[in-house]
Amino acid sequence: MKTTIAAWICGLVFGIGLTISGMTNPEKIIRFVDFTGQWDPSLAFVMVGALIMFGIGFPLTQRSAKPLLAQAFQVPTRRDIDPKLIGGAALFGVGWGLSGICPGPSITALAFGLTNFYIFFAAMALGSLIFGMTSAKGGTATPAAA
Amino acid sequence: MEIVNFTPIPALIGGLIIGLAATLLMWLNGRIAGISGILGGLLPPGSDAPWRLAFVAGLVCGGLAYVLVTGGLPAIVSTASTPMLIFGGLLVGYGTRMGSGCTSGHGVCGIGRLSPRGMVSTVIYIGVAAITVFITQHVLGA
Structure with missing residues (x-):
């Protein structure tokens, strides 16, 4: 229950940050990424702000043996560059460039009552579900090891 | 190239708040704030659905809170057609799952931990998005 409330608060803060940063605006x-036309460098400043905060904050969180409310930290340990990482990032890049929307803003913008975001979110969820159902790992063919 | 609509101060402040949220989720729950991964874990939902659903609901509430406090919507210009939104959405959903992350998981939490996977992913999706926008805005849209 505590982790659920904490997750809600973190999502709330994240969503406020996304909206203030202007990242819910596809334009x-x-x-x-329109380097040859009219360029708006704002996203770089969003990344810099987020990286400064997380770059300082993350090492501080790792000073504890475990998180405040959960049993263990679940931090990715993989360092290999595999075809799925590259192919997935490329597909994401095409979709991002076509729509101007990435997953975080697509969810936060559901609050704004604009049809474009509902359409995008439904399609994105379907795309994610299709991968989840068809990939060998994490698919429905084999039950996930709990 | 000309620079337009540049909003460095809100961008920096918003970015700091995003970084704070990612730090809080790690400190409290020990989880990476990767939005595509958190959402993907709900499609289909498993035993850890409650915290994932709560985070997603929080994201929407963040947008609502902005509207309630400021009394209006943030600036939004979305010119993509419905077929483009559907095609783009499918690619974003499928690609972020396949590539294990998006702007938040790879771009913020990955690079923030100096993860080589995060760095490579971010360079690729920004580069591919730039090529996509060049084609749609300047080759086809010219």
């Missing part, structure tokens, strides 16, 4: 995303 700002598209113009950030």
